[in-house]
Amino acid sequence: MTSLATSGSATAAEAAAAEDHGGHADLRLFGLATFLVADGMTFAGFFAAYLTFRAVNPLPAGSTYELELLLPSINTMLLLVSSYTFHRSGRNLLLGRMGPCRNWLLLTAGLGAAFLTGQMVEYFTLPFGLTDNLFASTFYALTGFHGLHVTLGVICILLVWVQTRNGGRVTSADPFGLEAAELYWHFVDGIWVVLYGILYLL
Amino acid sequence: MTVASPNDFQESLQPQGWLRYFSFSLDHKVIGLQYLVTGFLFYFIGGALAGVIRAELTSPISDFVSRETYNEVLTLHGTVMIFLWIVPVVNGAFGNYLIPFYVGARDMAFPRLNAVAFWMIPPAGILLIGSYFITGAAQSGWTAYPPLSITTPALGQVVWIVSVLLLGGSSIFGGINFIATVLKLRRPGLKLMQLPMYCWAMLGTSILVVLSTPVLAGTLLLLSFDIVAHTGFFNPALGGNVVVYQHLFWFYSHPAVYIMVLPAFGLVSEILPIHARKPLFGYTTMVYSILAIVVLGLVVWAHHMFTSGTPPWMRLFFTIATSFIAVPTGIKFFNWLATLWGGKLALNSAMLFSCAFIVNFVFGGITGVALAQVPFDIHVHDTYFVVGHFHYIVYGGTVFVIFASVYHWYPKFTGRMLNEDLGRLHFLLTFIGFNLCFAPQHWLGLNGMPRRVAEYDPSFTTLNQISSVGALLMAVSSLPFLYNVIVSAFRGQVAGDNPWNALTPEWLTSSPPPVENWIGEAPLVQHPYGYGVDEDTLSVQAATGRDLWSGAGRR
Numbered sequence: 027m028t029s030l031a032t033s034g035s036a037t038a039a040e041a042a043a044a045e046d047h048g049g050h051a052d053l054r055l056f057g058l059a060t061f062l063v064a065d066g067m068t069f070a071g072f073f074a075a076y077l078t079f080r081a082v083n084p085l086p087a088g089s090t091y092e093l094e095l096l097l098p099s100i101n102t103m104l105l106l107v108s109s110y111t112f113h114r115s116g117r118n119l120l121l122g123r124m125g126p127c128r129n130w131l132l133l134t135a136g137l138g139a140a141f142l143t144g145q146m147v148e149y150f151t152l153p154f155g156l157t158d159n160l161f162a163s164t165f166y167a168l169t170g171f172h173g174l175h176v177t178l179g180v181i182c183i184l185l186v187w188v189q190t191r192n193g194g195r196v197t198s199a200d201p202f203g204l205e206a207a208e209l210y211w212h213f214v215d216g217i218w219v220v221l222y223g224i225l226y227l228l
Numbered sequence: 229m230t231v232a233s234p235n236d237f238q239e240s241l242q243p244q245g246w247l248r249y250f251s252f253s254l255d256h257k258v259i260g261l262q263y264l265v266t267g268f269l270f271y272f273i274g275g276a277l278a279g280v281i282r283a284e285l286t287s288p289i290s291d292f293v294s295r296e297t298y299n300e301v302l303t304l305h306g307t308v309m310i311f312l313w314i315v316p317v318v319n320g321a322f323g324n325y326l327i328p329f330y331v332g333a334r335d336m337a338f339p340r341l342n343a344v345a346f347w348m349i350p351p352a353g354i355l356l357i358g359s360y361f362i363t364g365a366a367q368s369g370w371t372a373y374p375p376l377s378i379t380t381p382a383l384g385q386v387v388w389i390v391s392v393l394l395l396g397g398s399s400i401f402g403g404i405n406f407i408a409t410v411l412k413l414r415r416p417g418l419k420l421m422q423l424p425m426y427c428w429a430m431l432g433t434s435i436l437v438v439l440s441t442p443v444l445a446g447t448l449l450l451l452s453f454d455i456v457a458h459t460g461f462f463n464p465a466l467g468g469n470v471v472v473y474q475h476l477f478w479f480y481s482h483p484a485v486y487i488m489v490l491p492a493f494g495l496v497s498e499i500l501p502i503h504a505r506k507p508l509f510g511y512t513t514m515v516y517s518i519l520a521i522v523v524l525g526l527v528v529w530a531h532h533m534f535t536s537g538t539p540p541w542m543r544l545f546f547t548i549a550t551s552f553i554a555v556p557t558g559i560k561f562f563n564w565l566a567t568l569w570g571g572k573l574a575l576n577s578a579m580l581f582s583c584a585f586i587v588n589f590v591f592g593g594i595t596g597v598a599l600a601q602v603p604f605d606i607h608v609h610d611t612y613f614v615v616g617h618f619h620y621i622v623y624g625g626t627v628f629v630i631f632a633s634v635y636h637w638y639p640k641f642t643g644r645m646l647n648e649d650l651g652r653l654h655f656l657l658t659f660i661g662f663n664l665c666f667a668p669q670h671w672l673g674l675n676g677m678p679r680r681v682a683e684y685d686p687s688f689t690t691l692n693q694i695s696s697v698g699a700l701l702m703a704v705s706s707l708p709f710l711y712n713v714i715v716s717a718f719r720g721q722v723a724g725d726n727p728w729n730a731l732t733p734e735w736l737t738s739s740p741p742p743v744e745n746w747i748g749e750a751p752l753v754q755h756p757y758g759y760g761v762d763e764d765t766l767s768v769q770a771a772t773g774r775d776l777w778s779g780a781g782r783r
Contacts, residue, residue: 053337053408060404064442071443071476075450075461078472086467156459160467163459167450 058206062213065175069217072171073224076164080228089159093226094148101144102222105176108137109215112183112208122198124190131187131204134211138180145173165225172221175214182207252347254339255743259346260325261641264634266346267317270308270353275703277305282665282699285692290682298682299367300360300384306370307388310484311395312353314626318491319437320346320402322633323430325641326498327406329734329741330424332415332750337408345401352394359387369680371477374451374462374470382455389448389455396441396448399487403437406430417752421515424732424756425508428515429494432522436483436490439526444480447473471536478529486525488622489589490518492629493560496582499636500564502730503579504571507757510563517556524553534602535609543602550600554593561590577651581632584659588624592617595670610680613673619666631658631709638713639727643739644720650712654705661701668695732756 080091115130154162186207189196196203243251248258249265280301284292293301324342328335336342359365366388368377377385410423410431451473453459460466462473501508508514530538530546538546564586573579595617599605608614631654638646668691673679677688684692726735734741736751 050333050337050413053412056412057338057341057404057408060407060438061400064400064404064438066442067439068442068446071446071479072450075447075472075476078475079461079469083467083469156457157466160460160469163453163461167453167459167461171446171449 052202054202055205055209058209062210066213066217069171069220072164072168073220076168077224079160079164083160085159085161089154089161091161093165094151095226097144097148098222098226101141101148102218104137104141104144105215105218108134108141109212111137112211116201116204116208119190119196119198119201119204124192127204128187128190131183131190135180135183135187138176138183138211142173142176142180145169145176168221168225172214172218175217179207179211179214182210252343254335254343256324256328256336256339256342257741257745259342260321260323262346263316263320263324263349264322266349266353267313267321270312271317272706273357274305274308274313275706277301277308278699279703281305282696284682285684286696288684288686288689288692293682295682296364296367299369299380299680300365302680303366303369303388304356304360307356307366307392308353309622310370310488311392312349312356314488314622314630315395315399315484316349317630318488318495318626319399319406319430319433320349322426322495322637323402323406323491325637326426326734327409327430328413329737329745330427330732330756331410331413332418332733332752333409333413334744334746334750336405337413338405341401342405345398345405348394348398348401352391352398355387355394356391359384359391363387371481372448372451373477374454374468374473375464377451378454378463385455386452389452393445393448396445399437400441403434403441406434407438410434415750415752418754421512422754422756424494425497425511425514426491426494428518429490429497432518433487433490435522436487436525440480440483440487443476447476447480471533474533474536475530478532479526482529482532483525485621486521488626490521492585492626493518495629495633496564496585498732499578499582499632500567501757501759502636502728502732503574503576503582504568505574505759506567506571507759508563509566509569510559511757513559514563517559520556521553524549524556528553531600531605534605547600547602551597554597557593561586561593576635576648577646577655578632578636580652580655581628581635581658584655585625585628585632588620588628588662592620592624595620608673610678611673612669612677612679615679616666616669616673619669623666624662628658628662631655634713636728637734638716639723640734640739640741642717642720643723644716644718645723645727646716646720647712650708654709654712657701657705657708661698661703661705664698665695665702666698668692668698731758 085091111130111134115127115134118124118127118130149166154165156163156166186196186204188194189203248255249262251258253259253262280293281298284290284298286292290298324336356365363383364381366372366377366384367380368385372385372388410427414420414423450459450461454461454463454468458466460468462468462470464470497508497514528546528550530542531550534543534546568583575583595613599608599614599617635646635651638644672688672691672695675688677684723739725738727739728735731753733751733753733756736753737746
């Protein structure tokens with residue numbers, strides 16, 4: 027994203043770039059990044075609440091913070107790999123290789139869906155329900171809110187996949203749709219790493 | 229692929245004339261006025277609710293309305309005034325109208341997001357007000373503290389949460405837009421330290437909005453789980469923790485005070501230099517004061533919780549941090565005084581309201597520093613002292629500035645002047661009514677009258693009645709104002725482009741301005757406060773340079 031706003035003198039190239047974006051530099055990724063800061067603060071509030079609960083509110087007798095580690099660890103790997111596959115897709119788009127770009131996209135969506143399936147399996151095998159105790163409620167609220175983000179991400183990836191078809195609006199010349207989805211996906215992955223750390227490992 | 233510009237729509241779907249104000253317009257000026265008029269509608273609703281509260285409090289027993297109705301009314305009053313009046317008006321209305329002018333742009337960075345943000349407000353307002361008539365409104369105050377909010381009727385509380393979530397979302401979208409516009413959409417050649425002060429105020433405010441509002445949203449989601457799904461996050465009976473709610477709530481709601489008052493600081497910094505014909509004193513210190521308030525404002529929230537079992541170290545930290553806020557605020561206060569000092573003051577309505585703001589705000593600020601001290605706070609916590617303090621900041625501070633701004637920018641909005649005599653009458657009634665209403669509340673609080681209760685000890689009757697007379701005066705004061713803004717729109721004296729001989733860019737175009745703000749190139753204003761300076765040091769209309777759009781050949 028070129029910053030026309032701070033440049034003092036005009037060049038023909040800058041003027042042309044300005045025209046491409048209907049008058050001014052394309053600020054959509056900047057706006058999305060600002061929104062993700064806000065979204066991250068929502069998670070930060072949840073994390074702070076969870077850590078405080080854990081520090082000061084003892085659980086009733088018989089309940090425990092222990093969770094099965096295998097499935098969520100596999101899920102963590104799935105998300106980390108999906109960040110890589112999305113990155114590969116973006117690289118291919120910029121190089122104009124639409125075929126590999128779309129395949130990597132589909133793989134990313136598949137990894138996201140696999141994560142959600144794993145999450146579902148975990149939900150159905152857990153020994154506690156939403157209202158059993160404070161930890162149970164917080165667990166479902168945190169993972170559920172994150173799962174909602176992953177679901178939205180998968181939908182976005184599939185939309186971008188449709189838009190990268192021949193004649194679609196996402197091209198190597200205008201990669202915004204894919205770049206936005208990618209930024210969002212990395213954000214959701216990053217949140218999961220923190221969530222995994224404090225919810226499962228701590 | 230193009231970013232939306234108002235032009236695309238203007239030529240096709242957009243209605244013209246007055247119908248624009250009822251449309252999904254992308255023009256920042258239309259959106260600004262949509263915010264302003266909607267905000268004023270809710271101000272009068274919130275004012276009527278305040279009238280019910282003050283009518284009830286003229287006698288010590290609950291006779292005018294039932295206790296439940298009183299609780300509903302005070303909850304609606306707080307919520308409407310904060311989320312539907314002050315926040316949308318000082319941020320949305322003046323921000324959207326003025327910021328593109330000040331940065332030399334033709335619109336906000338994201339015009340469509342801007343319209344979405346505005347159109348989230350009417351549904352939220354209708355939900356909130358409608359809940360009173362259909363399901364019964366929330367009864368737990370604008371703070372919605374659990375366990376009160378969990379035990380009062382659930383339906384009204386849930387509607388309240390949905391409404392506040394919508395308004396919070398609107399506020400966040402607005403904040404994103406302001407940050408992008410101020411940082412990224414400045415006209416080439418215009419440096420950050422040359423921006424009018426209101427841009428800095430809106431940048432600081434928007435940073436607070438983006439960082440703190442989402443925390444409130446998350447908290448209210450958890451609260452709604454407690455109400456709807458019977459989880460126990462904030463329910464001690466189920467092992468939950470009410471103090472966590474308070475921490476999360478005030479992590480938003482203390483910065484919310486700055487979200488309400490920082491833009492007012494900015495607006496008053498625009499008004500004073502123009503009518504005092506002097507440069508704004510201490511521009512650089514003003515900028516750093518705003519940034520300091522933003523940083524400090526995020527780490528003082530627990531001073532609302534000194535009686536919530538907060539440990540001593542936390543009390544100490546938050547007392548010190550809160551007291552520190554008085555430093556940047558004091559710098560701004562003295563800068564305004566120094567701006568006025570020796571100026572050629574035009575004491576018109578805009579200036580009267582601005583000067584009264586300085587007086588009211590320093591009084592509210594002093595009681596604020598007093599409230600930051602733990603021993604004093606514990607004594608007056610949850611009494612009318614806090615109500616008095618808060619209204620001196622938010623009414624005496626922000627609402628006075630909103631009125632000053634309406635008098636100041638009305639000629640730009642409509643092309644016509646407001647009547648000065650009616651304006652002065654409005655000011656006089658408001659200033660007397662306001663002080664009569666809220667000053668006695670400090671005495672009431674110091675003597676132990678609790679807030680948010682429909683009944684009180686009979687010994688407090690006289691002061692409460694004085695306070696209610698003040699409220700009545702404030703209600704009466706809105707009559708000349710309403711008459712003035714409505715009649716002047718048609719019959720007011722024609723204002724001309726620049727009736728105040730101002731140097732800021734919104735005055736360097738016609739009144740009201742054309743769709744893309746200027747015919748031709750945007751002016752490069754590098755000395756927005758260059759009053760009383762040699763003519764040749766001013767570069768109001770740059771001979772060279774270009775704005776962001778001139779390359780696109782849209783002149």
